[in-house]
Amino acid sequence: MEKERIGFIGLGIMGKRMAANLLAAGYPLVVRSSRDETRQFFASRKAAVVQTPEDVARLCDIIITMLPDSPEVKEVVFGTKGIFGAVRSGQVYIDMSSIDPASAKEAAEKLAEKGVSMLDAPVSGGQEKAENGTLSIMVGGDREVFERCLPIFSAMGRQITYIGGSGAGQIAKLANQVIVAVNIAVVAEAMCLGKKAGVDPRRIFEAISGGLAGSQCMTDKAPRMFNGDYTPGGKLVFHVKDFKNVLKAGSEFDASLPLTSLVMEMMEELLKDGFSDIDHGGIAKWYEKKNHVSLISE
Amino acid sequence: MEKERIGFIGLGIMGKRMAANLLAAGYPLVVRSSRDETRQFFASRKAAVVQTPEDVARLCDIIITMLPDSPEVKEVVFGTKGIFGAVRSGQVYIDMSSIDPASAKEAAEKLAEKGVSMLDAPVSGGQEKAENGTLSIMVGGDREVFERCLPIFSAMGRQITYIGGSGAGQIAKLANQVIVAVNIAVVAEAMCLGKKAGVDPRRIFEAISGGLAGSQCMTDKAPRMFNGDYTPGGKLVFHVKDFKNVLKAGSEFDASLPLTSLVMEMMEELLKDGFSDIDHGGIAKWYEKKNHVSLISE
DSSP, X not given: OOOOOEEEEOOSXXXXXXXXXXXXXXXXXXXXXXXXXXXXXXXXXXXXXXSSHHHHHHHOSEEEEOOSSHHHHHHXXXXXXXXGGTOOTTOEEEEOSOOOHHHHHHHHHHHHTTTOEEEEOOEESOHHHHHHTOEEEEEESOHHHHHHHHHHHHHHEEEEEEEESTTHHHHHHHHHHHHHHHHHHHHHHHHHHHHHTTOOHHHHHHHHTTSTTOBHHHHHHHHHHHHTOOOOSSBHHHHHHHHHHHHHHHHHHTOOOHHHXXXXXXXXXXXXXXXXXXXXXXXXXXXXXXXXXXXXXX | OOOOOEEEEOOSHHHHHHHHHHHHTTOOEEEEOSOHHHHHHHHTTTOEXXXXXXXXXXXXXXXXXXXXXXXXXXXXXXXXXXXXXXXXXXXXXXXXXXXXXXXXXXXXXXXXXTTOEEEEOOEESOHHXXXXXXXXXXEESOHHHHHHHHHHHHHXXXXXEEEESTTHXXXXXXXXXXXXXXXXXXXXXXXXHHHHXXXXXXXXXXXXXXXXXXXXXXXXXXXXHHXXXXXXXXXXXHHHHHHHHHHHHHHHHTOOOHHHXXXXXXXXXXXXXXXXTSBGGGGHHHHHHHHTOOOOOO
């Protein structure tokens, strides 16, 4: 069976690597980018390079976007020379951006009027997993459409989970982000308690990370805290963006989010202090400031 | 080398199993208990059974306690017919209870005046790990005394970590408890968001538990939430007891504990609602009540 032609819009740090994996898997690819360098990168790999999202939609069976947030997605889909101007029945639109679930649902409904199926398929995992094709992908939309697109997802990710109807992928991603930020924050809270009490946080880490307190966040982020290394990884400013979407969804669905709200305040304080571009593990800096201590230890 | 005679006081669910492991490892054991059944259990296994903590101290080189909280430890050590009345230079007192670090330090100082070394050595892991001798043990006190006692700890636990000076073991235990309760709470917060948004929390669990959001608490407690199974495990009322000690230490050391304070409020509401004896995973019940949803799913 011939492989479906895929259009990819949003070739940033993540998107570029994901699109490259689609090329490597043998998918004919159409891209659009405002950056010369990106256009050359894909042109030299035999992808078709076009001018507008509308052009992408005209040429492809499947259209994928990987964009910063809801407004960018809306612009690319429904804006001037957007995808919406050229879509036709039978096409599939996959949004792999992390956006708010309500916007995902709304776009899916509008596209359905033209016979286009939309999947929301946000990812977790950073640049390295994008490069290695080992992202986690959480998918919302029709199950049959999901199954049709599974080979495409498999070219970009490893843990690929069908969550439920339209918007459900975004909800799973938000749940993920809530847990990650709070798990990071509580590691910092516990380690700062130790530090203030005169105990070496590294010893605490050693004692407890293998037990019930253990978490991937502790394993990944506590050593960064002890080294003061907040090279991103997942940038704090993006986590704040996701948390805005969490709080929007929380308000829409009337969900109680006290831990989320508290950690959001910490992150917003950090942004005000100029820490937008550090790793989200840098939530520890909020605790260091409040406690007048440093978690850096030998 | 002949094995040192160990006295064990506090033969509850945990202590009984820990003492039995010391017997199994060949340590001569002296116990004191107010319960007939417990006295018979140990007498039939060739342990000496005596009447008072003072008697235990008179007969043993090493005295271990495993008691509910600081007041019980103070009573057994410094109360009428307490250990303190009979201790002599060269003995070691190991308190394996989870108590507040200040009380541990204070007891250590008083005992030092009589030439007795004290270790604070709280454990993590429940009944099953106590039974299998696979507890995690976090130890504060003199390093040399810790090393002398390592074979004793090895009979009861697997992950045995020297944390630092007197009280440091208790600090590590409190750090552990902070992380555990908050990690449980945020799993419930994220899953309830999913539920309110119409998404099956089990799918979210499946999608995210292998990634950065993954934690031992999620692995152990989320399935309990989905089954409504809060058989303890670690009882909520004991976690509240530990959190009182966290907040006491936080106030003593001027540490900022916003997540701890928030989850303490949730747990105290649950105690008021009559949930003292459920597993600490039952923090999910706070979210279920606030959100008017159930996390139980097929």
